Amino acid sequence: MKPMTETPSRPYHHGDLKRALLDTAMQMLAEAGGWQFTLREVARRAGVSHSAPYKHFSDKGELLAGLALIGFDRLREELQRAQQALPGGIEAEFDAMAKAYLGFGQGNAALYRLMFGPEVTSATRLHTDPRALSTFEIVVELLERGQSAGIFRKRPVQGQAAACWAQMHGLTLLTLDGLLLPEKVGANAVEAALEALCEGLCC
Incomplete structure (x- = not known):
């Protein structure tokens, strides 16, 4: 009878292969500052067979979309944290959320670029996913409260939200x-731009 041998340790447990692949790819994204890696390289790094990723992702684009959705989850958490830190003042809340958005982009450059880049499978589907939409809805909800309180101008709120997003996205990329x-x-471009944005919203 052959002696019993210890089962080699695995980087994931039964049932969480998808999470292990996403975690591995996220780490590789942060280390490389980009997503030039292949599915085979992700599998090798995760310690699984090169065919294992295809159990959850049809191609690399779907894996990248999964990373992008995690990015939207993290961005939403940052915006909510900024909201909760400054309750009660609409303008202060708006400023805190705007700075949290910028901070997220600066602190997660590769992930941020991926979230808004064309490399994922079906960018339209990604940005209409509930996890991405719920992040955008935080801004919409704040603008609605600002309008109801008479602080922000009465305008179609989706248009206001689009203008805010466009300016914040542009500032983030220009900073990166x-x-x-x-x-x-000028020396204080970000502060000046945020002040101008808020003034444009206010009555």
């Missing part, structure tokens, strides 16, 4: 790319 040059936009 190092293009908010003092010689061009």
